[in-house]
Amino acid sequence: MGKDRKLFLILLIACIFGTIAVLPYTLTLQGELLQNLPVPLYVLLAAQLIQAIVLFGVAIFVGLYFAKKVGLGLPILEGWLEGRVVKSYLKSILGISIGLGILAGILIIGLDYLFSFAGVPINVTKASINPPAWQGFLASFYGGINEEVLLRLFVMTLIAWMIFRIKKTEEGKPTNTGMWLAIIIAAVIFGAGHLPAVMAITTLTPLVIVRTIILNAVGGIIFGWLYWKKGLESAMISHFSADIVLHVILPLIAVI
Template sequence: MKKIINWKLLFLLVAVCAVAGVMVLPFTFALAPLPDNAPIQIIIPAQIVQTLVLSALAGFFGLLLSRRIGFGAPILEGITGGEKQKGYLKSILGSSVLWGILGGVLVVLLCLPFWNMSVELMKAEMAVPVWKSTLAIFYGGTAEEILFRLFLMTFFVWITTKIKKAKDGGPTKIGVWLAIVITGVIFGLGHLGITGAMTAITGNVILRAVLLNGSLSVIYGWLYWKKGLESAMIAHFSTDILLHILIPHVIAPLFM
């Protein structure tokens, strides 16, 4: 009987998300401090449970639907299936890191029209201890990619195949790009929560979040489509190293 999904891979994804979900909490609480009377003994377990539930659902349906549209995570699927994947990892590593760095540079350039706001947010991130920022970067490349690429983008691509398929039975290019763009907008809006803890939510704040994070999401979505989920993860991780460690803790202090 053929398995519905790769269960070993699902358990691996959920476990990684759970660990990353705990690691990001010091960074989150540094930018958005809890009230003094907040029941921390309840909040943290609730956050962990929420991460487990969301990652389990996103992972399950993402793996289920990705098979149907020809997308996936070739390296992780191979490893959990007992296959060696060093060759493929080597073939995508350099380009994925490069795209992640280019994405970070693009974000810096897109910050220029929002200079005062960007400086305000940068100062807030500079105040976060570097160890907390270091722990946080693992969340973006794992949990966010599983939620937004493996699940959400896959779901939108699958929806487009119900409307129109390519000649080979897979999704059309227009359908994939539509899914990438829609996911990018949602990805940008999804970052307003932490931004709202540092500044008031205005039209410019929303525009900035969608523009900056959406641009990155397009890059990660394209990599997921063309090279697999791992490529998007590597790129996201590389971007976060640049934006959350090197710039606020190494480069910005030299000028601010």
């Protein structure tokens, strides 16, 4: 089996794990909605798993294909599959990845409080349903793996490639401006993707829309920069660290 196929399978298996790991968290959040299901819960969960396999399978395949064209990738996994020593590189990115992830989590919490003071009727730090920390820990794998595959490897890479086709450097590489555009657009798309969920709990006002997009885009910009400069593994570690702050540490502090 070639390196590309192995890389595809590793990422797909990781996404399947992330999809399963987040289930306790989502089942807790959707507890009331699950009481009157038209089909048994196991049928719904099986359908969601199949849907996730197809979705992430396509995202990984397309993302890996275009990542090569714009100089993006997964240096640790790719190096390991090629038989190179990657331990030193992993050590070199751990500090900045975890540090920026913690920073992202703190920034999101701080901005959320600012929006609550401005009169926004929702606040992630004061949710009506708070899943326990162990569920938040498992859910963090979904953020770190699945969301990074979807938003960075697929969406950001595809946008970067489209911009690259329009403008590139004299050396035939993506421009810094093009990469920043891809990072920001992917982050905003991620934020906008949360609006339907917000609609279910409150009325969408201009301030609510701005809050939703900004809170989610903050992390997206940080993770996108890490993907560009350090590789997708760095973005995954950082996103996981941010989610640990938001879904594990914050609930534990709230209990005290």
